[in-house]
Structures are given as C-alpha cells and as structure tokens.
Amino acid sequence: MEALEGLKNIFASEAEEILQNLEPDIVRLEEGSEPEVINRIFRYVHTLKGSSGMAGLNNISEFTHKLENLMDGVRSGKLQVDNNLIEILLGSMDWIKLIIFGGHSDIDPEQIKVKLLKNIEEFKENGLPRKLEQLEDIIRDELKEKVTSYKSEEEIKQKYGISKDLTKNTEEDKNTAYKFFRITAKFKETIFENGIDPLIIIEDLASLGRLTGRRIDRKKLPEFKDLDPEKCYLNWDITIRTKHPLEKIEDVFLFVKDDNDIKIEDVTKEYKVKQNLEASKLGEIMLSENIITEDELSKVLDTQKKDDGKKIAEIMVEKGYASPEDVKYALEEQDKIKKKIESTTVRVATGKLDSLLNLLGEIVIGQSALSRVAEEIGGGDGERLKSAVYGLERTTREFQEQIMSIRMIPIAPSFERFKRFVRDTAKEYSKEIKLVIDGAETELDKTVIEKIDDPLKHMIRNSIDHGIEMPDERTKSGKDRTGIITLRAYHQEGNVYIEVSDDGRGIDKKKLRKKAEQIGLIRPSDEITDEKLYSFLFLPGFSTAEKVGSLSGRGVGMDVVKTNVDELRGSIIINTEQGKGTTFIIKLPLTLAIIDGMLVRVGIHTYIIPLLSIIESIQPEKDSLKTVKNQGEVLHVRGQYVSLLRMYKLFNIEPEFKNPWECLVVIVESNGVSLGIMVDEVIGQQQIVIKSMQSGLTKSRAISGASILGDGTVTLIIDVHGLISELAA
Amino acid sequence: MVIEIPEDIGVKNIKNFYFQLKEILKKESEIILDFKKVKRVDLSFIQVIMSANRESLKNGKKIKLKSVSKNIKKQLFLSGFSE
Numbered sequence: 088m089e090a091l092e093g094l095k096n097i098f099a100s101e102a103e104e105i106l107q108n109l110e111p112d113i114v115r116l117e118e119g120s121e122p123e124v125i126n127r128i129f130r131y132v133h134t135l136k137g138s139s140g141m142a143g144l145n146n147i148s149e150f151t152h153k154l155e156n157l158m159d160g161v162r163s164g165k166l167q168v169d170n171n172l173i174e175i176l177l178g179s180m181d182w183i184k185l186i187i188f189g190g191h192s193d194i195d196p197e198q199i200k201v202k203l204l205k206n207i208e209e210f211k212e213n214g215l216p217r218k219l220e221q222l223e224d225i226i227r228d229e230l231k232e233k234v235t236s237y238k239s240e241e242e243i244k245q246k247y248g249i250s251k252d253l254t255k256n257t258e259e260d261k262n263t264a265y266k267f268f269r270i271t272a273k274f275k276e277t278i279f280e281n282g283i284d285p286l287i288i289i290e291d292l293a294s295l296g297r298l299t300g301r302r303i304d305r306k307k308l309p310e311f312k313d314l315d316p317e318k319c320y321l322n323w324d325i326t327i328r329t330k331h332p333l334e335k336i337e338d339v340f341l342f343v344k345d346d347n348d349i350k351i352e353d354v355t356k357e358y359k360v361k362q363n364l365e366a367s368k369l370g371e372i373m374l375s376e377n378i379i380t381e382d383e384l385s386k387v388l389d390t391q392k393k394d395d396g397k398k399i400a401e402i403m404v405e406k407g408y409a410s411p412e413d414v415k416y417a418l419e420e421q422d423k424i425k426k427k428i429e430s431t432t433v434r435v436a437t438g439k440l441d442s443l444l445n446l447l448g449e450i451v452i453g454q455s456a457l458s459r460v461a462e463e464i465g466g467g468d469g470e471r472l473k474s475a476v477y478g479l480e481r482t483t484r485e486f487q488e489q490i491m492s493i494r495m496i497p498i499a500p501s502f503e504r505f506k507r508f509v510r511d512t513a514k515e516y517s518k519e520i521k522l523v524i525d526g527a528e529t530e531l532d533k534t535v536i537e538k539i540d541d542p543l544k545h546m547i548r549n550s551i552d553h554g555i556e557m558p559d560e561r562t563k564s565g566k567d568r569t570g571i572i573t574l575r576a577y578h579q580e581g582n583v584y585i586e587v588s589d590d591g592r593g594i595d596k597k598k599l600r601k602k603a604e605q606i607g608l609i610r611p612s613d614e615i616t617d618e619k620l621y622s623f624l625f626l627p628g629f630s631t632a633e634k635v636g637s638l639s640g641r642g643v644g645m646d647v648v649k650t651n652v653d654e655l656r657g658s659i660i661i662n663t664e665q666g667k668g669t670t671f672i673i674k675l676p677l678t679l680a681i682i683d684g685m686l687v688r689v690g691i692h693t694y695i696i697p698l699l700s701i702i703e704s705i706q707p708e709k710d711s712l713k714t715v716k717n718q719g720e721v722l723h724v725r726g727q728y729v730s731l732l733r734m735y736k737l738f739n740i741e742p743e744f745k746n747p748w749e750c751l752v753v754i755v756e757s758n759g760v761s762l763g764i765m766v767d768e769v770i771g772q773q774q775i776v777i778k779s780m781q782s783g784l785t786k787s788r789a790i791s792g793a794s795i796l797g798d799g800t801v802t803l804i805i806d807v808h809g810l811i812s813e814l815a816a
Numbered sequence: 817m818v819i820e821i822p823e824d825i826g827v828k829n830i831k832n833f834y835f836q837l838k839e840i841l842k843k844e845s846e847i848i849l850d851f852k853k854v855k856r857v858d859l860s861f862i863q864v865i866m867s868a869n870r871e872s873l874k875n876g877k878k879i880k881l882k883s884v885s886k887n888i889k890k891q892l893f894l895s896g897f898s899e
Contacts, residue, residue, distance in 0.1 A: 279827045279859075279860055284826075284827070284858045284859050284860075285859050286857075286858055286859040286862065286891060286894065286895055287858075289894050289895070290890075290891065290894060293890075293894055301894075301896075303895060303896025305866065305896060308863060308866060308867055308870075309867065310867065310870075310871060311838065311841070311867045311868050311870070311871035312838070312871075314834065314863070314864065314867045316827075316830040316831055316833075316834040316860055316863065316864050317827060317830060317831065317860065319859060319860075319863075320863055321859065321863060321895060321896065523873050523874070525870060525873065525874070566876070567845070567876060570876070571873075571874075571875075571876040573873065573874050575874070588874060590875065590876040
C-alpha cells in the first residue's frame with residue numbers, strides 16, 4: 088500500500104512537470120500546427136498514460152489512453168487541428184489537474200470526464216484530415232527525433248520521398264566508435280577586430296560531426312539601440328558527436344584558444360547513459376543488440392497496434408524473430424539500463440536544499456566569529472588562523488555558489504504557463520492577444536520564481552484588461568488587430584530583470600492624476616514626477632478603471648505586485664507612452680539568502696549596507712556641503728549634488744561625529760537616485776546571512792532584515808531602495 | 817519594406833547596415849530582409865538581425881527573411897537565430 092502511495096507521489100510530481108509543459112504547447116498548437124508541437128503533445132500524453140497506469144490511477148490512465156488515440160489521429164494526419172481540438176485538450180488538462188491535485192469545480196469531475204470523452208469520440212468521427220504536406224513534416228520530424236520511427240528506410244523513401252540523409256542517423260547511432268565532446272566557447276568582444284569570425288569556427292566544428300546539443304548564450308546581446316555591431320556578444324555551448332579524436336576538435340580552435348575562453352571536454356561516458364535512455368525500450372535494445380532487424384521490429388509494432396494489449400516480447404517469440412532466451416537477455420539489459428539511469432539523477436525536495444542553505448548560513452556566521460577571534464589573538468597565531476579562515480571562506484563561497492546553482496531554475500516553465508492564461512483571458516474579453524516570451528532561459532532562484540508568479544499574473548491581467556485595446560480600436564489607430572504582451576527576463580549587474588510590456592494604449596497620466604487628486608493623494612497645485620505619479624498605481628484600492636471587470640479594475644492586485652516585489656527586495660519601474668504601450672520592469676536580486684554587505688558603524692551601532700548598492704565612500708570637504716530649499720542637505724560630489732542622510736537622526740542614536748566633514752559618507756544608488764549616508768566608520772566587507780525579521784517589528788522600509796555577526800550581535804540591514812523611497816515620500 | 821542585403825555584407829560594412837536598419841525600424845512595422853544576393857553572412861550581421869528581431873517582437877513589429885539559401889539557414893541555426 089505504502090509503495091503505491093509512493094508511486095502516486097512520484098506520478099503527481101512528474102505530472103505537474105508534464106502539465107506545465109503541455110499547456111503552453113496546446114496554446115502553441117492553436118497558433119499554428121507545428122509538427123514538433125503535435126509530436127511533443129502526443130509524447131506528453133503518452134507519458135501521462137504510462138505513469139498514471141504504473142501508479143494505479145486507472146481513471147487517468149484510461150482517459151489519457153483515449154486522448155493519446157486522439158492525438159495519434161492528429162499526428163497521422165487523419166484529424167485536423169481546430170478550435171474544438173484545442174478546447175478538448177485544454178479541458179482534458181484541467182480535468183487531469185482536478186483529479187491529481189484536487190481543487191474546486193461546480194460540476195462533478197465524473198460528469199466532466201464523460202463530456203470530454205464524448206467530445207473526443209465525436210471529434211475522432213468528424214475531425215477533418217490534415218493536409219498532405221503537413222503530414223510529411225510530421226514524419227520528417229519524427230525521423231529526426233527518432234521517437235517512433237520503425238519503418239525501413241526504403242519504405243519511408245518510397246512513401247514520403249524523404250532523402251536518405253534524414254534516416255542515416257539511425258544507422259550511425261548503432262556505431263559505438265563515436266565520441267561526444269562538449270565545447271564551451273566564449274569569445275572576446277573584440278574578436279572581429281582580429282579578422283576572425285567565430286561563426287566560421289563553429290561551422291568548421293559542425294562539419295566534424297553531428298551536433299547533439301547546442302545552446303547559444305545571448306544574454307550579452309544588448310538591446311538594438313545599444314548594440315555595437317562590431318563587437319561579438321554570442322557564446323556557444325555545443326555537444327558534438329564525432330568519430331574524430333579530441334586533437335581534431337582542438338585544431339578547430341587553434342588560432343583562438345589563447346585569447347578566448349575555450350573549453351573542450353570529452354563527455355562520451357555521460358552521453359552513453361543518455362543514449363541508453365533513448366534505447367531503453369525493449370524493441371530498441373533488441374535492435375541495437377542485432378537480435379532483430381528494423382523491418383521485424385516494424386512488423387511487431389504493427390501487430391501490437393492491431394492486437395492491443397499483447398506484449399512486444401510475446402509477439403517477437405510468436406513470429407520467430409527472437410528466442411525466449413533473447414527476450415530474457417534483452418529484459419535484463421533493460422533493467423540494468425533503468426537502474427543505471429535512476430542512479431545518475433536524484434530528485435531532491437526543495438526543503439532539503441533550503442535546510443542546506445540555512446546550515447551554510449550558520450557556517451558563514453561561525454566563520455565571522457573565527458575571523459574575530461583571529462583578530463583578537465593577533466601575532467603569528469592570529470595570522471595563521473586568519474589565513475586558515477580565509478581558505479575556508481573561499482570554499483564556503485564555492486559551496487554557496489553550488490547550492491545556489493542547484494536552486495537556480497530557468498524561468499521558462501513559469502513564463503510558458505502564462506500562454507494559457509493570456510489565451511483564456513483574452514478570449515473572455517474578446518481581445519486578440521499574443522504572448523511573446525524572451526529570455527526564458529534566464530535562471531532565477533526557485534523561491535523568487537515562486538513568489539514572482541502572482542505579481543506577473545496581476546501585471547499581465549492588467550495589460551490584458553487596461554492595456555491592450557479591442558481589435559477594432561487597434562485597427563482604427565493603425566495598429567495590428569492582435570496586441571502583443573511581452574514577457575522578458577535577463578540578468579544585468581548582479582540582478583535579474585523581468586519585464587512585462589504591452590503595445591496597448593499606455594497609461595493616461597491626466598486620468599491618473601485626476602484620480603489621485605480626487606482621493607486626496609495630491610493637491611491640484613502639486614508638482615510631482617512621473618515616477619511618483621505611477622507609484623500611486625501600487626496603492627491598495629487605487630484604480631482608474633471606470634468599470635469593474637471580472638479581471639481587474641477593483642484596485643486589488645497592483646498593490647499585491649508591489650508587496651511581493653518588496654518582499655523579494657526588488658523594485659518596479661513603469662515606462663509608458665500613451666498610445667504605444669506600457670512596460671513594467673521588475674528588478675530582483677539574484678539570491679535571497681546571502682548577500683555581500685559593507686559593515687558600517689554609527690556611534691556604538693553597526694549596520695549593513697548591501698555592497699551592490701554602494702557606489703563609493705568619501706570623506707567630504709567642508710565646503711562641498713550645501714543646504715537646498717525643500718531638499719535639505721546636499722553634498723557636491725564631482726559636479727553632482729547628492730542628498731545627504733544623517734543616519735543617527737534616522738535611527739535616533741548618538742553618533743561619534745555630527746559634522747559630515749569629520750566622518751565618512753557612503754554614496755549609494757537605487758533606480759538612478761543617489762544618496763549619501765553619513766557614518767562614523769566603514770568597518771569592512773563581509774558575507775551576510777539575511778535573517779528575516781518578524782513582521783510588525785519595524786514598519787520602516789529602510790530596513791530589509793537583520794543579520795547575526797561573528798560576535799553574536801544582531802545587525803540591521805539597510806534597504807537602500809526602501810530608504811530612498813521613504814525619504815522621497 | 818524590403819531591404820536587399822548586400823552581397824558583401826560583413827563586419828566591414830556592418831555599421832552602415834545597422835544604422836540603416838535602425839532608421840527603418842523606427843518607421844516601419846514590417847521589414848523583409850531579402851537574401852537573394854547573399855551566399856553567406858558573418859556573425860556580426862546575425863547579431864544585428866537577432867537584436868533587431870528581439871526589438872521588433874517587443875514592439876509588435878515583424879522582421880521577415882526572404883530568399884534565404886540553405887547555407888545561410890545553417891548559419892542562422894548555428895548562431896541560434898533559428899531553431
């Protein structure tokens with residue numbers, strides 16, 4: 088019983104992943120019936136069927152079997168993709184989710200299932216056949232992916248007129264003399280100046296074998312307006328399957344390896360496991376062991392299709408293609424491969440990773456304590472201890488990076504999920520909207536991804552409801568009927584940026600101001616910046632919508648966005664142009680648990696300022712200080728005026744120095760606004776473990792959390808963004 | 817608007833092409849890049865159209881490629897412009 092429960096849990100986690108991928112693919116299918124998307128959907132449904140069956144969830148297994156048959160019809164060209172099919176598929180996903188994860192439904196899930204099955208049957212009877220050229224594309228795609236193609240080369244060529252090249256790989260794969268090399272090539276930005284085109288090098292490399300993995304890092308590629316076309320921004324991570332030796336691969340990079348970051352690694356062992364994974368189907372094992380031929384396997388599979396339920400092994404023995412001993416041998420091989428595959432990857436509960444990170448935090452605190460002891464001991468012993476702690480610190484930092492990298496996951500699944508959301512909500516509002524995703528490969532801490540989900544949903548909802556105009560309105564204003572919402576993610580200067588932009592009507596500043604005046608946020612005579620004006624959008628209950636829709640307009644939502652982003656120590660900027668659209672830019676820190684901080688002292692108190700926010704520390708000249716009306720004290724730093732903050736006044740504490748020219752000023756920056764913070768001493772830089780503070784302990788936005796130093800004292804961490812916002816308010 | 821890609825497009829004349837494309841992108845909502853004269857391109861060119869494509873997608877504009885040879889298609893694939 089327990090084992091079955093365990094299987095069910097494994098299935099639930101696997102299904103969650105599959106459904107996350109499946110839903111955006113179904114929406115993609117609606118946008119255009121790409122063969123690889125159809126094949127992918129088929130495979131996902133097939134996996135759901137198999138896994139649910141293994142977990143004893145017959146209800147889902149039987150249902151997905153029908154769905155698989157339906158997708159098989161689409162795949163083979165008997166049925167055409169249309170709205171009905173999309174509705175059936177999306178409805179089916181909702182039903183599966185309801186059964187696996189529970190949730191609220193007004194209709195009995197059993198009734199939903201019956202209706203869906205009826206629709207599936209009706210669609211199978213009435214769905215139109217696919218066009219011939221699309222059919223060929225699917226078969227080509229199948230061949231490339233080597234998923235279900237068991238037909239002989241000659242048969243395929245005759246039937247579909249496909250060139251030999253496409254089928255060649257299947258034969259090549261059987262040859263074990265191939266080696267796999269992984270090449271990461273990071274070229275210098277100035278490489279073009281030396282007359283070298285990295286693309287020629289990559290082309291040379293590709294000519295040596297077949298690329299089995301190809302990842303192009305486009306993160307450094309700037310926005311079009313900032314692009315320097317004479318600089319190289321792309322980097323490659325390529326895996327090649329080749330018969331050539333390592334030296335031959337190295338020769339390709341001969342002229343660039345000294346000046347550029349080129350790494351070549353033999354990953355043959357790793358890839359053999361992957362190959363084994365592909366070959367773990369019994370039929371394919373027997374094929375690779377030369378027990379049966381491709382033709383024989385093809386015939387066996389045809390027979391199995393007709394005689395559903397009969398095992399492949401039985402058919403092979405019946406037809407005399409293999410002896411019972413051969414089957415036994417192949418089954419044993421299959422078992423070995425499965426075990427080997429299982430031992431190469433481990434699923435780890437994120438809670439365990441969190442505990443690991445917490446423990447690491449404690450180690451960092453312990454390290455700080457050791458450093459302090461080393462200082463106190465002094466002399467030769469102290470120096471030796473310091474040097475040992477320094478070594479330990481390096482390892483801890485690497486350890487932290489490793490744990491953080493495990494926690495870092497691409498934002499793709501989170502972004503992809505919004506495809507369905509945009510599709511459904513756009514339909515509800517009779518709008519035509521396309522969701523464009525950019526930078527889905529950007530990696531973020533898992534916790535950040537989880538917490539950013541809700542804000543993104545609210546912002547997209549806002550764009551759909553208020554941003555994007557009705558199709559006719561768009562046409563009248565010379566825009567495409569279909570509105571575009573873009574979700575974009577990228578890394579920049581130690582932060583992650585996520586943008587939600589639309590090409591809609593933009594924010595009406597006059598309307599926004601009028602509303603702010605109506606509810607008394609500002610007076611008609613007040614002059615305020617655009618940034619301040621837009622910040623009202625994030626206030627609870629603030630909405631300029633004339634009508635309350637089912638989606639938005641209630642003023643609930645955008646404040647949730649701000650709250651969640653604040654919790655993540657992030658910030659939001661709004662860029663908008665009337666008639667052209669709006670962009671919300673969320674800036675988030677890369678990590679949540681540990682930061683590099685600068686320890687500063689004011690009187691007897693120590694504070695931490697995040698290193699990322701610090702521009703410089705200066706000791707100001709007496710005459711560089713000025714007092715400006717409505718702005719308070721400012722400091723003249725290299726031709727610019729920076730507001731000065733007396734930290735002792737903010738925290739109501741007694742400082743050592745009260746004159747700015749006697750103490751140090753730490754210049755910090757957030758969202759383009761600089762501030763000079765007056766401190767008595769800059770103690771030094773340190774890794775800081777952030778400990779969250781109980782809510783209610785402080786309402787000040789100037790404090791983002793606390794940390795425990797090596798000597799056990801609790802220190803407050805300054806939230807530079809919050810501090811600047813609070814002072815500006 | 818159709819832009820005919822010059823036969824000798826490469827890092828030597830990429831700046832001109834970039835500025836030309838930048839100006840056109842400001843005005844046009846759909847640009848067709850015609851490759852009929854071109855046998856191969858270099859990375860500097862691909863980076864420009866890659867960044868331009870990203871920009872245009874963001875602004876709801878379209879960049880289409882026309883008369884792309886098999887060789888250039890392979891180059892676009894290897895540089896990540898196309899999948």
